[in-house]
Structures are given as C-alpha cells and as structure tokens.
Amino acid sequence: MQNTVQNYDVVVVGGGPVGLATGWQAAERGHRTLVLDRYGFFDERGGTSGAERHWRLQYTQEDLFRLTLAARPLWHRLEHLAERTLIHHIGSLWFGDVDVDTNEGRIADTARVMDKLDVGYEWLGAREIERRYGFTALPDHYEGFMQPDGGTIDVRGTIAALYGLGQRAGCEFRSGERVLALEPDADGVTVRTGRQEYRAAKVVLAAGGHTNDLLGPLGAELDVKLYEMPLVSLRRRDERADFPFWFVFQQPTDEDTNLFYGFGRNPWSPGDLVRLGTVFEVNPLDHADRATGLPDPRHVGRVGEWVARHVPALDPTPVHTSACLAALPGDPGRQFHLGPVGHLVPHGEHIVVYSAGWGFKFVPLLGQICVDLAVDGRTAHDISRLSPSALREARP
Ligand SMILES: Cc1cc2nc3c(=O)[nH]c(=O)nc-3n(C[C@H](O)[C@H](O)[C@H](O)COP(=O)(O)OP(=O)(O)OC[C@H]3O[C@@H](n4cnc5c(N)ncnc54)[C@H](O)[C@@H]3O)c2cc1C
Structure with missing residues (x-):
C-alpha cells in the first residue's frame, strides 16, 4: 500500500x-x-455483457422519453468523435397485449406519448406483424407499433x-x-x-x-433488485431472414413475467446467429457477487418454446447461452x-x-x-x- x-x-x-x-x-x-x-x-x-443493446426513443414515462431524445445528439457526437457507427437503426417493434404493465412500459400508453411528442411510428395489427416480420400464430388481439428510429447499439x-x-x-x-x-x-x-x-x-x-x-x-x-437474465443465440434457418429489434408484451404467467425480445443480425458482425432474451423478474439475487454468468435453463427453454411457436425463421435450439446481471429499481x-x-x-x-x-x-x-x-x-x-x-x- x-x-x-x-x-x-x-x-x-x-x-x-x-x-x-x-x-x-x-x-x-x-x-x-x-x-x-x-x-x-x-x-x-x-x-x-453481450454484444448488443436495444436503442429506442419511446418510453411510457414522458420524462424518460425526453431523456432519450436528449441522448440522441450525444450519441451522434460520440459516433463523430470515435469515427464509427454505434447505433444501427434497424427499427424497434413493440407488440403484444397493448395494456399489459411491464418494466419496459406499456404499448398503448407509449403510443400516446409518441403522439404528444410528435415522434413517428406505424401502428400494426397481429396479421400485419406476421406478414412483415415473419412471426406466426400471434393471438388475434396482439397489436403494436414499429418505431423506425429504434435499433441496436454496438456495446x-x-x-x-x-x-x-x-x-x-x-x-x-x-x-x-x-x-x-x-x-x-x-x-x-x-x-x-x-x-x-x-x-x-x-x-x-x-x-x-x-x-x-x-x-x-x-x-x-x-x-435495487438484482436478476441474472439469459442471453440466448439462435441460428437463422434462412440466411435472408432478418428482424428489427422486437419485444413482445404478454400477460404474466404464474411463474414469470412472460416477456421476450430479440435482435436482428448485428450489422457490425455479420453471421447466421441472432440474440434473444427474456425479461423475467424472478429469483432475485441477494448480492451481485452471487451472479454465476450462467442462465437459468428453464428461462432458456422458455425462449426456445416461444420461438418454436412464433418464429419459424429461427432454429429454437440455442447455439450459445450466457447470463448478464440486471440491476433494476424496486419501483x-x-x-x-x-x-x-x-x-x-x-x-x-x-x-x-x-x-x-x-x-x-x-x-x-x-x-x-x-x-x-x-x-x-x-x-x-x-x-x-x-x-x-x-x-x-x-x-x-
Ligand atoms: C440482459 C440485459 C439486457 C439489457 N438490455 C438493455 C437494452 O436493450 N437497452 C438498454 O438501454 N439497457 C439494457 N440493459 C441495461 C444496460 O446493459 C445497463 O444499464 C448498463 O450496461 C449498465 O452499465 P453501468 O456502467 O451502469 O454498470 P456496469 O456495466 O455493471 O459497470 C459497473 C462497473 O463497476 C465496477 N465495480 C463494481 N464495484 C466496484 C468497486 N467496489 N470498485 C471498483 N469498481 C467496481 C464493476 O467491475 C463494473 O465494471 C440490459 C441489461 C441486461 C443485464
């Protein structure tokens, strides 16, 4: 010393x-x-941990929405100074049960804030989401929006x-x-x-x-609550298949929050894998040092089940899995x-x-x-x- x-x-x-x-x-x-x-x-x-994060403007809470709008020019400045693209605008697709309340927000309320702040988006029904993005068997009442400024950040x-x-x-x-x-x-x-x-x-x-x-x-x-959340890489069955960032809002089950998301191909590291995950706020850790870096196999299995039912362009068998420590506010x-x-x-x-x-x-x-x-x-x-x-x- x-x-x-x-x-x-x-x-x-x-x-x-x-x-x-x-x-x-x-x-x-x-x-x-x-x-x-x-x-x-x-x-x-x-x-x-992991290669990518979701970039989105939209928030259900107006003060947070205004903060993403304020963050945008700072990202541009960072990209300019670093001479590289960091946000790739592949779009942000939110769909599902439009009134379900999640840590991510609520679809219908978020659309109202986008209207108020004059941020463009396209409202889509279940069949149109299936037709455009290749999902299948979505419940009839699922709806949502595509916000084209959203996308993926190169972590x-x-x-x-x-x-x-x-x-x-x-x-x-x-x-x-x-x-x-x-x-x-x-x-x-x-x-x-x-x-x-x-x-x-x-x-x-x-x-x-x-x-x-x-x-x-x-x-x-x-x-603050601490959770280990899975990062799951799946193989595309068809090399032409691609996705915007997508997040599906669903009613919780008895066991978990039933929320899934996925990315398209990483524009900065092309390959045939895409990354998906869950936002299940279950089994909180009592200390960050208890994090294992290993995902809960049940959560990985739930990703596979959802994909097998709704995303035919992906092979539901995981190629890589890991976990990342999420710190979330109690409120x-x-x-x-x-x-x-x-x-x-x-x-x-x-x-x-x-x-x-x-x-x-x-x-x-x-x-x-x-x-x-x-x-x-x-x-x-x-x-x-x-x-x-x-x-x-x-x-x-
Ligand atoms: C699975 C998952 C998906 C996510 N998806 C998104 C997303 O799509 N979009 C989004 O915006 N956000 C997302 N997030 C959240 C986002 O990744 C985090 O908010 C962000 O990366 C946290 O960065 P940080 O610098 O605050 O913390 P960290 O990256 O955790 O850094 C904290 C640092 O502090 C160091 N440290 C801790 N204690 C000490 C100490 N005593 N002395 C010295 N150093 C110490 C650690 O070593 C660590 O390097 C996601 C998070 C997870 C887990």
Whole structure:
C-alpha cells in the first residue's frame, strides 16, 4: 500500500459504460479525473455483457422519453468523435397485449406519448406483424407499433470509443483496483482501495449492481433488485431472414413475467446467429457477487418454446447461452437512481450515484449528467423523479 494520497477533482467508481462516459466527459471539461474498476475495463462480469443493446426513443414515462431524445445528439457526437457507427437503426417493434404493465412500459400508453411528442411510428395489427416480420400464430388481439428510429447499439464498440476518448482527454484509468470504502466529509471524499487512498472533491459512484456495497456501510441502501437474465443465440434457418429489434408484451404467467425480445443480425458482425432474451423478474439475487454468468435453463427453454411457436425463421435450439446481471429499481416506473445522495447519507452531497435500469441507451447522457451534478451541482435535464431512494437511510 502506498502512503501518499493522490488528489482528484472527480473519482469515478466503476468503469462500465456509465463510468467511462463520466470519466471521459469530466476530463474533457478539464477536471482531473480518475476511473477505478475492480476488474478490467472490457470485463463482462458487470451489467454490460453481450454484444448488443436495444436503442429506442419511446418510453411510457414522458420524462424518460425526453431523456432519450436528449441522448440522441450525444450519441451522434460520440459516433463523430470515435469515427464509427454505434447505433444501427434497424427499427424497434413493440407488440403484444397493448395494456399489459411491464418494466419496459406499456404499448398503448407509449403510443400516446409518441403522439404528444410528435415522434413517428406505424401502428400494426397481429396479421400485419406476421406478414412483415415473419412471426406466426400471434393471438388475434396482439397489436403494436414499429418505431423506425429504434435499433441496436454496438456495446463493445461503445466501450472502446469511450475508453479511447477518455484517454485522449487525459482521464486516468486504473483497473484491478476495487474500492473498499467511501468516506465523505465536509470537504470531499476519501476513497480507499486495496492499494491506495485517494482524495476527491466529488465521487461518481457508477458501480452497477455493486452500488450498495459502498452506500450500505454509509447507512443507505438503494432500492435495487438484482436478476441474472439469459442471453440466448439462435441460428437463422434462412440466411435472408432478418428482424428489427422486437419485444413482445404478454400477460404474466404464474411463474414469470412472460416477456421476450430479440435482435436482428448485428450489422457490425455479420453471421447466421441472432440474440434473444427474456425479461423475467424472478429469483432475485441477494448480492451481485452471487451472479454465476450462467442462465437459468428453464428461462432458456422458455425462449426456445416461444420461438418454436412464433418464429419459424429461427432454429429454437440455442447455439450459445450466457447470463448478464440486471440491476433494476424496486419501483419500475422510475427506472433509475440518479443524483447526489446528500439526502441519504452525511456529506452525501459529494457523492453522485447512478444505478439500475435499462441504462445503455442513455450512456453518453448519463455521463454528462453525472459530470453536471458532480462539477456544477445541477443539470439542465429533468431528473427530479430519479433521485436515489433508499430502503433505509442515515440522514445527518
Ligand atoms: C440482459 C440485459 C439486457 C439489457 N438490455 C438493455 C437494452 O436493450 N437497452 C438498454 O438501454 N439497457 C439494457 N440493459 C441495461 C444496460 O446493459 C445497463 O444499464 C448498463 O450496461 C449498465 O452499465 P453501468 O456502467 O451502469 O454498470 P456496469 O456495466 O455493471 O459497470 C459497473 C462497473 O463497476 C465496477 N465495480 C463494481 N464495484 C466496484 C468497486 N467496489 N470498485 C471498483 N469498481 C467496481 C464493476 O467491475 C463494473 O465494471 C440490459 C441489461 C441486461 C443485464
């Protein structure tokens, strides 16, 4: 252990995509910035494994919808600076039971928000969805929409772009360095790792499913639920078959939330496999370290069953499977915990937290907001509903 304390304007705990986006933008604004990760920066043990994520504008909640609209120009800027395409606009198809309430939102209500915000989409019935996209045997009452701006995000390309731009901006990165404790006081925060002690004016805590490891000892535990969700690769039977991103909204069964999704071919890595998954909020983990990286075989089986019934262009036998750790807020309507935690822990105004939710589509915006909050103490974006809320808290 070295004894000299190193000083930074901003220390970011967690080098997943949100931490990298924060580190890059803090350094770009001229702040002395350090990003620490317990593993490596391209590690897949956090909440970001797999090659792709869904990009969508639409949200049922208008404030979140406005945040995706705000994220869009930041993605364009990131793509421009990194000189590569990161969002591929293959479209976003939502269909199924239009009034069912899910963590993803509700179809009918979302269409109303698209009307209000003047975002274009096409409304489709079950037979038209089958005819255009190759699904079969959909229940007659299934309906939905195609939103053409939606699509798929290149996860590894984004991480490489953020890391490269961060390096160029002078951000320091240290991998293999786990933060063991945060000690906020009147002037800033002491950050203790297994190797070193740092002093930061502000800390951005972007540790994904591990956020409570560091907030818990301060007396506040965020209302976050942890699930391992399957990533399932299936082979296309016909090489011409392709899909937009699709998500099917269905009534829950007695055993699970009955929600399935899938991607088309990855434009950046062509092949005959496509990736599908479930959003089953069952069997929550009591700690992120309990994640195995292995999917529940029953959930993989449910993907195969749904595909066998409704997607004839795919072979339902999985070629690859894995699992990714999803951190979701206890209250699905809020989606995120985002903001300083001065209302939860003593001197928590020096710690800005981002955790939970389907956050990849917001990555450059989340980085910007975390820097706004850490450096300026405010942001122009409406995140009033997202302020971190705890199961228990220790107010000063
Ligand atoms: C199956 C699945 C599908 C998803 N689909 C979508 C989607 O389609 N669209 C979408 O927008 N979002 C989606 N998401 C969510 C999205 O992937 C995540 O919100 C996002 O990747 C999380 O990034 P992050 O940087 O916040 O966290 P993470 O990637 O989890 O990064 C946290 C980092 O913190 C590090 N860390 C933890 N504790 C410490 C510590 N004490 N000291 C130092 N480092 C530490 C970890 O090593 C890790 O690298 C999905 C998630 C899952 C699981």
